[in-house]
Amino acid sequence: MNPAPGPVLVMGAGSIGCYVGGCLQASGVPVHLVGRPRVLQLLGVHGLTLTDLSGARRHLAAAELHLHDTPPAGLAPALVLLCVKSGATAASAAQLALCLPAGTPVLSLQNGVSNVDTAQQHAPRLRVLPGMVPFNVAELPEGRFHRGTDGELAAQDDPLLRPWAPRFQAAGLPLRLHADLRAVQWGKLLLNLNNPVNALSGLPLRAQLLDRNFRCCTAVLIEETLAVLKAAGIEPRRITPVAPRFLPTLLRMPTPVFRVLASRMLRIDAQARSSMADDLRLGRVTEIDALCGEVCRLGEQHGRATPRNARMVELVGRHRPEARPQGGEALRRALGVAA
Numbered sequence: 001m002n003p004a005p006g007p008v009l010v011m012g013a014g015s016i017g018c019y020v021g022g023c024l025q026a027s028g029v030p031v032h033l034v035g036r037p038r039v040l041q042l043l044g045v046h047g048l049t050l051t052d053l054s055g056a057r058r059h060l061a062a063a064e065l066h067l068h069d070t071p072p073a074g075l076a077p078a079l080v081l082l083c084v085k086s087g088a089t090a091a092s093a094a095q096l097a098l099c100l101p102a103g104t105p106v107l108s109l110q111n112g113v114s115n116v117d118t119a120q121q122h123a124p125r126l127r128v129l130p131g132m133v134p135f136n137v138a139e140l141p142e143g144r145f146h147r148g149t150d151g152e153l154a155a156q157d158d159p160l161l162r163p164w165a166p167r168f169q170a171a172g173l174p175l176r177l178h179a180d181l182r183a184v185q186w187g188k189l190l191l192n193l194n195n196p197v198n199a200l201s202g203l204p205l206r207a208q209l210l211d212r213n214f215r216c217c218t219a220v221l222i223e224e225t226l227a228v229l230k231a232a233g234i235e236p237r238r239i240t241p242v243a244p245r246f247l248p249t250l251l252r253m254p255t256p257v258f259r260v261l262a263s264r265m266l267r268i269d270a271q272a273r274s275s276m277a278d279d280l281r282l283g284r285v286t287e288i289d290a291l292c293g294e295v296c297r298l299g300e301q302h303g304r305a306t307p308r309n310a311r312m313v314e315l316v317g318r319h320r321p322e323a324r325p326q327g328g329e330a331l332r333r334a335l336g337v338a339a
């Protein structure tokens with residue numbers, strides 16, 4: 001295999017940035033991580049440990065890591081991975097714009113469908129491309145990042161990214177390039193509509209998915225979004241074995257049936273949670289606006305009402321935890337979902 005075209009810069013050393021960047025470095029690609037003092041300090045003491053649901057474990061010693069609190073001037077990376085949450089996209093892109101050569105490819109590994117436009121607007125001389133991460137990564141103590149589900153990375157097919165596909169493959173992160181990533185991003189967003197439900201449930205993902213009340217909440221959010229996408233002429237790509245239009249029916253099945261039919265969807269570590277659950281628990285800004293908020297905006301553009309997604313934005317935005325619905329039945333009622 002050809003050597004990597006040059007170093008990779010990870011902008012946002014959090015769950016996704018440390019996991020993807022760490023896998024690339026473990027396979028021989030030079031990687032620089034830009035992150036916050038809390039994470040940099042942990043990595044500087046413990047190094048970076050990568051684990052996954054198959055039991056694999058890799059470790060990079062602290063001395064092997066290139067850690068930065070701002071993008072290093074003069075680095076000229078061959079690829080930047082944009083791995084911050086949606087609310088930090090504009091500021092991060094503006095920082096990158098200040099120090100990277102014109103034309104540097106920046107691959108957004110973020111959820112949502114608008115981060116690339118936001119980043120491109122704040123870094124017009126860089127080449128921002130959309131990507132999609134299908135799997136879940138959680139930060140665990142002492143610099144450990146754990147992948148709790150499976151799946152193949154996706155990105156927009158572009159000559160700038162083609163040389164990277166074998167490097168990602170060698171890092172254990174197969175990367176599929178797509179002619180139309182927008183359809184893939186909307187396919188992922190449909191699945192991410194479970195994130196606010198999971199966050200409000202207070203349960204690990206697997207336990208939440210095994211509760212039919214919560215699944216019915218996710219089903220109505222998906223149904224409403226599918227209607228908006230149809231009005232907008234967007235055909236979301238299938239990300240799971242189940243086609244998007246069948247997801248609401250599957251989710252509404254009685255739990256014993258769901259267990260059997262959705263056995264692949266349920267292949268999740270018992271402790272895995274959506275990162276929105278952590279954001280809500282820690283009082284951080286969530287990505288609700290990039291998920292349900294995005295659906296509401298698209299609905300407005302195409303004359304479709306989105307009361308359930310709008311309600312979810314409101315519920316997640318409530319600052320006091322006790323003001324949020326407690327339990328599956330309460331959430332179902334708050335969303336106006338029939339039993």
Ligand SMILES: NC(=O)c1ccc[n+]([C@@H]2O[C@H](COP(=O)([O-])OP(=O)(O)OC[C@H]3O[C@@H](n4cnc5c(N)ncnc54)[C@H](OP(=O)(O)O)[C@@H]3O)[C@@H](O)[C@H]2O)c1
Nearest residue numbers: 012014015016035036083084085088110111133136137275
């Ligand atoms: N985690 C997952 O399982 C998963 C899966 C698929 C997709 N995604 C998507 O991937 C993106 C990243 O998610 P994540 O879970 O990896 O988030 P995360 O763990 O919060 O990591 C992002 C990190 O970047 C830091 N950061 C933000 N702005 C920065 C800046 N200007 N300079 C340096 N560091 C900065 C953040 O610090 P602050 O918190 O202080 O801002 C945070 O530590 C999101 O769009 C998410 O939806 C996540």
